[in-house]
Amino acid sequence: MHDEILSRLAGARLEKWNKLILDAGLDAGTQPERVALIFEGDELIGTGGRDGNVLKQIAIAEDRQGEDLSARIISLLRTDAFAEGHDHLFLYTKPMNEFTFRQLFFYPVVKTSDVLLMEDKRGGIEEHLASYPEAASGEVGAIVMNANPFTNGHRYLVERAAEECDRVFVLVLSEDLSEISAQDRLNMVRIGCEDLENVRVLPSGPYLISRATFPTYFLKERDCEDAWCELDVAIFLKYYAPRLGITVRYVGTEPRSVLTAKYNGILERRLPDGGVRFKELVRKECCGEPISASTVRELMHKGGTEAIEALVPTTTINYLKTKGLL
Numbered sequence: 001m002h003d004e005i006l007s008r009l010a011g012a013r014l015e016k017w018n019k020l021i022l023d024a025g026l027d028a029g030t031q032p033e034r035v036a037l038i039f040e041g042d043e044l045i046g047t048g049g050r051d052g053n054v055l056k057q058i059a060i061a062e063d064r065q066g067e068d069l070s071a072r073i074i075s076l077l078r079t080d081a082f083a084e085g086h087d088h089l090f091l092y093t094k095p096m097n098e099f100t101f102r103q104l105f106f107y108p109v110v111k112t113s114d115v116l117l118m119e120d121k122r123g124g125i126e127e128h129l130a131s132y133p134e135a136a137s138g139e140v141g142a143i144v145m146n147a148n149p150f151t152n153g154h155r156y157l158v159e160r161a162a163e164e165c166d167r168v169f170v171l172v173l174s175e176d177l178s179e180i181s182a183q184d185r186l187n188m189v190r191i192g193c194e195d196l197e198n199v200r201v202l203p204s205g206p207y208l209i210s211r212a213t214f215p216t217y218f219l220k221e222r223d224c225e226d227a228w229c230e231l232d233v234a235i236f237l238k239y240y241a242p243r244l245g246i247t248v249r250y251v252g253t254e255p256r257s258v259l260t261a262k263y264n265g266i267l268e269r270r271l272p273d274g275g276v277r278f279k280e281l282v283r284k285e286c287c288g289e290p291i292s293a294s295t296v297r298e299l300m301h302k303g304g305t306e307a308i309e310a311l312v313p314t315t316t317i318n319y320l321k322t323k324g325l326l
Contacts (some may be wrong), residue, residue: 001040007035043061058074095111108126129205140166148179152312249271253290
């Protein structure tokens with residue numbers, strides 16, 4: 001028996017990996033960044049994948065179940081992840097496999113009928129939320145945004161929520177997969193909202209719309225999968241809404257992104273299950289077009305500062321210039 005970890009599978013290895021993944025009832029459509037393989041001679045008997053700090057696609061040949069191969073796969077992937085500096089790992093599996101991975105020191109975060117998300121840090125999400133302020137009272141709004149960068153459209157959404165609510169929490173995505181860093185996006189939103197007394201801007205942490213909890217969000221060319229939407233909404237309702245006292249979640253209409261529009265639809269259906277209202281506002285426009293952060297980024301690449309000024313607050317312009325991004 002021998003094992004390997006590779007960055008890209010091809011040829012016979014790819015064929016064997018595809019077969020094992022499909023036999024296990026998993027999706028073989030997207031190959032992970034790193035793939036662990038266990039062979040018995042030429043036969044592939046176990047595999048697992050890793051994208052950043054997310055472990056997934058763990059499969060063991062049916063006739064080799066019960067041989068602790070899952071533990072060996074997890075050990076390989078953990079060692080490989082730690083070597084790249086990842087010290088907090090997440091794992092996707094089917095709900096029926098919870099006991100197996102609990103024995104390997106992974107702890108459940110949330111599960112739906114289709115997917116179980118686990119992490120290797122006991123109480124990790126509770127520890128993150130402990131850094132948040134106490135739950136607010138009255139009408140409490142929430143807005144989750146990437147703000148890449150913070151635009152007049154984002155500002156309009158926050159202003160409307162602030163007018164209607166006693167307190168508004170703006171959760172800025174912490175995933176560092178955008179063109180502008182997570183810290184810069186957080187700073188831009190904080191500066192852009194500091195005049196709104198009832199608004200508090202917070203980092204989302206690794207649990208909301210992150211590569212760990214919602215990987216398809218960062219693969220815009222693919223259709224959104226319902227499983228990721230459901231999982232993300234479940235995390236919001238189980239942890240974020242009660243921690244902050246959220247009673248209503250605001251979103252802007254999405255005329256361009258199929259993924260975000262579909263996600264908004266699932267929010268509309270699922271939020272009431274947890275006692276949170278859904279409120280969708282028509283996107284603010286400029287020159288007859290919805291204001292879009294992607295349009296701003298395109299102008300940034302072209303050096304169109306004057307055109308950008310019509311789409312973003314002065315605070316964003318000043319911040320981008322200070323950071324050398326404009």
